[in-house]
Amino acid sequence: MTATVHPLGAPHARVAENRPARPVPWVSSVLYAAVLFAGVYYDIVGNDPQHPARTTGFIAAVAALFGLDAAEAHWCRTAARHRSVPAAVLALRVGLFLTVAACDSAGLSRALFVLVPFTAYFAFGRRASLALGAGCAGALLGRYALTVDGWYADAGAISDLLMFGLGLVLAVSMAAVATGEQEARRSLESTVRELTSSHRQLREYAARVAELSTAQERNRLARDIHDSLGHHLTAIAVQLEKADAFRALDAAAADRAVADARWSAARALDEVRRSVRTLRAEADPFSLSTALTDLVHHTDTGRPRVTLTITGAETGYGADRLTALYRAAQEALTNARRHADARHVTVSLEYGPSAARLTVADDGRGLPGPAAAGGRAPGVGLRGLRERLQLLGGAVHMESEAGAGTTLTVTVPRTPGGGP
Template identity: 85%
Template sequence: MTATAHPLDVPRARAAEDRPPRPVPWVSSVLYAAVLFAGVYYDIVGDDPQHPVRTAGFVIGVAALFALDAAEARWCRAGGRRGAVAAAVLVLRVGLFFAVAACDGAGLSRVLFVLVPFTAYFAFGRRASLVLGAGCAGALLGWYALAVDGWYADAEAISDLLMFGLGLVLAVSMAAVATGEQEARRSLESTVRELRASHGQLREYAARVAELSTAQERNRLARDIHDSLGHHLIAIAVQLEKADTFRARDAAAADRAVADARWSAARALDEVRRSVRALREEADPFSLSAALADLVRHTGTDRPRVTLAIAGAETGYDADPLTALYRAAQEALTNARRHADARHVTVSLEYGAAAARLTVADDGRGLPGPGATGGAPGVGLLGLRERLQLLGGALHIESEAGEGTTLTVTVPRTSGGGP
């Protein structure tokens, strides 16, 4: 079983990435709590107590700010905070700031206005935040210029202006840091999602590769069993039939047939052992020239007569192409002996610089059907064609009824290369 992403995960992830940054709720909550505490404390211990209605309005205004922030947080979690609605929330917040400041006898409520550029940064970006911050600073400066005579010579007024400006700078900086952190977190989450999706795909690909490798190995073993054991078993059957036929008429021929059957049985056992060693990656070096000479020597003792011609050297060739040529020779000789009723078979092998070519020609019945063919029915030839395709080789068969059959196999010097 492999883990795959749900189809809805990608749209949800994209929606989360497109969502604007959320404001940091604790910043405004801390300021609201400080302003509320200062205003109530001043009303209790101050020399000029506030009217109860004004105090109630002050408390209600701060409570409304808490409620507005809570509503905004829920809205942000639901995917909002865009366009005209965000602007309306900002305007409502500024209006509450003015209302709280009008009811505050302590005068600390002006600190709430540093939240204007702070919250605007999350909703509208850096430029809007800077513009609103400058506007807040200009508004406070204008108020001092209109309401306070000689404010420029008043140390307390100058200190208030400096502290307010510093608060605006800190608020914008904090909003920038918070926005950068949220964007980095989203980028990291997006990367994690992509990695999980890639991991799931890799697991699927690995499972498919394992299945394909298993099927490929199964097909290879099936071809080996047919090409090697099948050939030798057929040879044993033919030789034993020959021995049975000549037992009374020609004892020497019968003895040769039995000896050839024994040789084929020994070769079949060697093929089994060689296949087992190959599975364990302990296969012995394979010599095609020697194997063909041995095959022809034991096949050509009686009809059909087999001749072998080899040109070039097999040095530098991979084992798989050489094995494929040997299997092709086995298949062609088996067909010539069992089906074609050939009298003579010629096996020619030529090693080239880039490819090797094996040609097996017989003078037997030929394959059924008119004209030359590019292949023939039968499990052996089909398996041989599949083996050659995996190696980048080619198989060509020419045959006419009564005119014999010529099988030509070409394989590249290295496995998987072109001829």
């Protein structure tokens, strides 16, 4: 909907594309038809026969009024009107009204002038409509004052003035009501369009959120499978290889390796159950200190030798943060066992007032070349660890040098939004 401010100025002068110029275009047509019928009927049955040329002019002027309304409606439907068009149409309409009045023998044509403020309301607004209505009433009053002696004592003249004034009031009131109804309808249509668009956007956003949530959950499950099952399966494989190698040489060592493999399998099953309970929001309380002690105890098989140091209390740290530190320890110990060929691994956990720090250092072969440069961690496990820590506002850093071992440092904030 577009707003047009005309020279006479009015905020109501709004013409939308593909809409008629007036909300009630039939009013003028009904009045034209009534004036035409009354004039022709009076010429036929009246006592004073009219000159044919006057009757023809009367009919032609009324027909021109019909044509003017049709042309105005066409202009409004096909293109935005220029500022001068409404004024020109109003002037032409008044001229035709005067022509009809001059040729009318019935005297009903003065009713046409109530259309002046009526049509002006839609083109120029309320103030212009009231001004033109007052002008029409003043013109009729001036006509009586100039042409009728003692008009103020003439009941017919006074009655005509009162009826004409009432017609003007009703015309302006009808225009105001029609304009308000049209604006309300357009506002409602605009609101419906906005709500439809908002609803469509909400559906798109909901679909996007569902997609992102699915991807996030898929990534989380992938990290859990790698960090938990991957670690335990690796430990089981190592222990079973050890049991097979020592079966003929050291039965006790072989039995211990099988026992450790069973422990890893049991732990893997426990963690699977714990993950399922987490998905169902039924997770059990998690103690990182206890879990790390248990992990180091079953990982320390003599080579590499694993020692654990814990300082501080884990009170105040959420299960997601403690689990992330546990996964980091699992990943570091698995890498040290499989790849580092280390003799000694130290695991240090420090609970601070604002952050917890886990450090896992080994004296193994280290990482050569670009893999160790800049603390960049290779492999799926450490990449997943970085993703997990980033979600918690934590950080992971690895230092490694060929022949000088590897140190992995992981920090997590104590509370969401806290810094490590």
